[in-house]
Amino acid sequence: MNKLSTLAVFSFLLLSVLFSGCASQLQHNQMKFGIQSAQKDLWDEAIFRWEKSIRSGYNSAAAHNNLGVAYEKKGMMDEAEKEYKIALKLDPGNEHIQSNYTKFKKYWKEPEKAEEEKDEKK
Amino acid sequence: MKRNRIFLLLLIFLVLYSCKTGNYWKIKLELPVKTNLDISQYKNIVIANFFLKDDKNDFEINPVLLEYLSSELSQDLDKTISTKNIVLDNEEIFQNKDFWKGQAPEEDATAFLTGSIEYTSETRKALMGKYKKQFDNPFPNKNRLASRKFYNLKMNVYFINAATGEVIYNTNFKETQAYENPNQTAEFAFFDQIHKVKEKLFRQMLGGERIQQRYLISK
Numbered sequence: 001m002n003k004l005s006t007l008a009v010f011s012f013l014l015l016s017v018l019f020s021g022c023a024s025q026l027q028h029n030q031m032k033f034g035i036q037s038a039q040k041d042l043w044d045e046a047i048f049r050w051e052k053s054i055r056s057g058y059n060s061a062a063a064h065n066n067l068g069v070a071y072e073k074k075g076m077m078d079e080a081e082k083e084y085k086i087a088l089k090l091d092p093g094n095e096h097i098q099s100n101y102t103k104f105k106k107y108w109k110e111p112e113k114a115e116e117e118k119d120e121k122k
Numbered sequence: 123m124k125r126n127r128i129f130l131l132l133l134i135f136l137v138l139y140s141c142k143t144g145n146y147w148k149i150k151l152e153l154p155v156k157t158n159l160d161i162s163q164y165k166n167i168v169i170a171n172f173f174l175k176d177d178k179n180d181f182e183i184n185p186v187l188l189e190y191l192s193s194e195l196s197q198d199l200d201k202t203i204s205t206k207n208i209v210l211d212n213e214e215i216f217q218n219k220d221f222w223k224g225q226a227p228e229e230d231a232t233a234f235l236t237g238s239i240e241y242t243s244e245t246r247k248a249l250m251g252k253y254k255k256q257f258d259n260p261f262p263n264k265n266r267l268a269s270r271k272f273y274n275l276k277m278n279v280y281f282i283n284a285a286t287g288e289v290i291y292n293t294n295f296k297e298t299q300a301y302e303n304p305n306q307t308a309e310f311a312f313f314d315q316i317h318k319v320k321e322k323l324f325r326q327m328l329g330g331e332r333i334q335q336r337y338l339i340s341k
Contacts, residue, residue, distance in 0.1 A: 006126055031340045035147055038338060062339040069336045073151050096146050096337035107334060108156060 027058040043070050061091035146339045157329045159291040166202045166229050170236040173210040181309040194320055213238050216280045219287030226284035237279040244272050270300045273311040295319045
C-alpha cells in the first residue's frame with residue numbers, strides 16, 4: 001500500500017511536470033520561431049509571434065525584450081521603450097535586456113554622444 | 123523500490139531541463155541615424171567663409187574648404203549650392219541676426235553654412251625602444267628618436283536661416299591626425315581631416331543607417 005501511494009505521488013508529479021513542460025514548450029517554440037524570423041529579417045512575422053506569445057499569457061521578459069528590439073528596428077521608438085521597460089521590470093537583473101535598453105537610450109536619446117564614442121573607439 | 127528510483131531520476135532530469143538557463147542571440151540591426159537638422163525646408167544653401175582662428179598656415183583654408191564643401195554637397199543634396207565670400211571679424215558674428223539677414227540673397231528658403239575653424243600642427247618627438255629579438259643579439263638595443271607630425275582640426279559649424287538670421291543648427295568637430303612623414307604638407311593633411319568631418323556632418327544632416335547590436339532572448 002505504501003509503495004503504491006509513493007508510486008501514485010511520483011506519477012502525479014511526473015504528469016504535472018510533463019504537462020506544464022508541454023505548455024511552456026509551445027510558448028518556447030513561438031519565441032524561437034520569432035527569433036528565427038528576425039534572423040531572416042522577417043520582423044513583422046517575429047512581432048506577430050512574440051505578441052501572440054504575450055497575448056496567450058506568456059508574459060515573459062524575453063518576449064517583451066524581443067518586441068523592444070523589433071519595434072526599434074521598425075522605427076517605433078515609443079513602443080520599443082515601453083517594451084524594454086516592461087522587460088526590465090519583469091527581469092531587472094538580466095544583463096542582455098539591460099544592455100539593449102542602455103544602447104537604445106544612448107542611440108536614440110543621445111545620438112551625438114554615441115557618435116563621439118564610436119569615433120573614439122575607431 | 124528500484125522503479126521508484128528511476129521515476130525520481132526522471133523527474134529530477136525533467137525539472138532540471140525545464141529550468142535550464144535561457145539562451146540568447148546577438149543580432150545586428152541596421153538602424154536609421156536620427157538627424158537633428160531638418161534642411162528639407164531650404165531650397166538653397168550658401169556656403170560662406172569660415173572664421174579662421176590663429177591662422178598660421180601656409181595655404182588659404184577658406185577657398186579650399188568652400189570648394190570642397192560645395193562640390194560634396196552638390197553631389198549629395200538636391201538643392202542649389204553656392205558659395206559667398208563674407209568677411210567675418212569674430213566668432214560672435216554667428217549670433218548676430220541682423221548681420222546674417224543683411225547677407226541674405228534674393229532667393230527664398232536659403233540657409234547659410236558657415237562656422238569657425240582652427241587648424242594647427244605640431245611635431246612631437248619621443249624615444250622609441252627597438253623590439254627585443256628572440257635570439258641572442260650581439261649588438262645592444264638602442265633607442266631611437268622618432269618624430270611624428272600632428273595636425274589638429276577644430277571646426278564649429280553653423281547653419282543659419284538667411285531670412286531670420288537665426289542659428290538653426292550648431293555642431294563641433296575635432297580631428298587629430300598623425301603622420302610619420304616629417305614633410306607632410308598641411309594642405310594634404312587638411313584634406314584627410316576635412317573628409318572625416320564631412321562624413322560626420324553629412325550623417326547629421328542626411329541621416330543614413332548605422333549597424334547596432336542587440337540581444338534576442340528565448341527564455
